[in-house]
Structures are given as structure tokens and as C-alpha cells.
Amino acid sequence: MTHPEARAFWDRYVPVLIEQGIATATDAPRLQMMAEAWALLRIATKALNKNPINKDTRIAYAEYSRQFAAAASEFGMTPVARSRIVIEKQAKPKIKGRSRD
Template sequence: MVDVGKRGPAPKPTSLRILHGDRNDRINDTEPVPPTQDIACPDWASDAAQSIWDRLAPGLIERGVLTAWDVDAFLVVCEALARYKSATQLVNGSALLVQGGSGLMKNPALQVQAEAERTFLQFAARFGLTPSDRQGIKTEVADGATGGAERLLS
């Protein structure tokens, strides 16, 4: 059997089900909850990934999107973006076609760039790092922060 992945819209988070007064049989009261603890970039991250982490993680942590359980997956996002940046710099500094063993061939940095882009986009979607993915994530808004309709109507 081939696993085709989940279909349909992402399920509503349990906290929203409770807020909206969903029926008790539709609320997962045994949903695992990540522990509240300091979230830090793993020490084995590359310098480039650490820089990306430092830029993106604070906002995700503040919104509750990045938790202690998500550190490794988010590091994949940061490493993929770092590889993409490095490959893009290589491509921009050289030709699209390079001399290979049997003549001209596509620059190998293009393949690295494309793989890093696919990895980034696949994992970035889980954290709402693209506009279309972000609209599907619901988070608590901190006091004083405006979001959604309040922001649009002000």
C-alpha cells in the first residue's frame, strides 16, 4: 500500500476546539503537550544555520509555533536554507554549464540548490514560513499584539 499522506484541511488545534465549544467527543483530551522550557539552537548546527536560527526562531517561539519538540525539525529548515544560500552563491559566481568529463554539463550546484529548496519548502510549511502555509496555522496572539481582522480593520 502506498502512503499518500493526509488529505483535506489540517485539523483544528485542540485549544481552538475547546474555545469554540466543540463537542467533547471531538476534543482530544490526551493530546501530548510539549514541555515549557528554553529553546536553543543545537550546538552542532553550522554557523550559517545558527545565523538563520537567530533570525527566525525568536518570532516562532513567541507565537508558540516552535517548541522544545520541534528543535530538530526547525534545524533542518535552517540547514536547508543555509545550503540553498551557499549553492545560490556558487551558481551566481559561475556558469550554469560547466566543463565535465564528457563535455558541458549542468552546474552541480544547481542540483544542490534545488534539493535544498525542496527540503526547505517541505519543512518550512510546518512552521508557517511561507504566506500560503501561514494562513493555515492558528496561534494565540499575545496581549497588545493585533492580528487577523483587528489588524485589517484598524
């Protein structure tokens, strides 16, 4: 990750998502994209606060906001998205038709 805001987002939220069983190592690319979208959204927010009538800034803010919201929703980071997440316990591996103890 290239931006400190992205790294801070990753360090704060990814361990929680993994601990809760929502994210796994295979989700790393999408999690990284979400962290980068967060960083870009923060940058766009600051620019928008400085110049709220700039069209390009408003477009960038809307796009980064959309990207972040879509990714965050996939990982249950909104109340509605959390209500839709079902985490199933992983079954124990079977060996020759039996459960492994």
C-alpha cells in the same frame, strides 16, 4: 549547527516562531534541519551565481530549496502556510475533574 548561516537563521527566526506559539522545544530537530537547509541553500545560491550552467550546482540548489521550502511551510513561513496555521490555546490542566486555577 555547523555553519554560521544556520546559526544566524536559528537566532533570527526560532525565537519568533516560539513566541508566536508555532514552534516548541519538541520541534528543535526539524528547526535545526530547516536552519541547515537554509545555510546549504545560501551556499548553493552563491555557487550558482558564479557558475549557473553547472549541472551539479543546479541540482544541489533545487534540492536545498525544496528541503527549506518544505520545512518553512510546516512552520508558517510563507503567506499561504501562515493562512493555514491554527494555534489553539492550551487548556489549563485539570486536577481530579476540576480546572487548576
